[in-house]
Amino acid sequence: MAEDQRNSPKLLIGIIGGLGVLVALFFAYQWFTSPVEELAPVYDTVASEASSQPTSEASTEETAASEINLQEASAVEANHATQSKPLVTDDILTAPIPENASLAKEEQARLADLQEQLAEQEKTLKAQHADADQLIKLKEEQLKLLEQQLAQEH
Template identity: 40%
Template sequence: MQNNKKHGNLLLWIVITVLIVLCLALFLWQNFSTSSSKTKPTPVPATIASTQKTPTKHPEPASAPQTPHTLVNDDINQQPIPQNSALTQEEIDKLNDIQKQLKAQQHTLQAQHQDADKLIQLKEEQVKLLEKQLAEQK
């Protein structure tokens, strides 16, 4: 019996050690794979940077809240079109990605809104039932 207990404890420690090593290896693999897959931003050629106009500020209504992070800049329509076709394709791809993100966000928000409406409706029914039960108890 004593031998089985020692053997069980040893086996338990081996399993725990293997799991810790696997978790550590997975953690390191994820950190190194995400850091190596990040792409460096491409530098803007001097010809494009020097030809860009300074963005004009549009007055915003006072009631609109200021958000520090915007997905799309308002001055995107005033920016000149790059002459390099590769840069143009990059811009098109970037704008398409932004459009996809906005559509996905819109669908998510609509689903959340529908869920909230359904939850409100169910809570109203629950309150009515509780009021009815309370009225019956009196």
């Protein structure tokens, strides 16, 4: 190429435009292949929570309750994802014990991993239960405050 062709603004714009099209195609591919169905219930829950909030003065309890609702919604979605495939099946009880030592070690490692997953799931469920209890408490306080506001208005 000649010196004039390498410094041509048309060539530079063409290269930048081509790269822009490639980036746009990449993001379009990512967008079309993303699982939208999994995210829809969370957004619906958030939208319904936002629309059900009173327009009057928002207290810190209400803000905390909405944050907990968001956390619970994401935890419920994660719980649904883990419930689709069971961690423990009945064939564990009837499975034969491997006679080869290396296979037995692999089986022990697999069962230890399974036990860790179950312990983690138990921990998550206990945390969700505690969050639900706290949410119920905050909702009761919110109802009391709303009843007081209604009583003051009348």
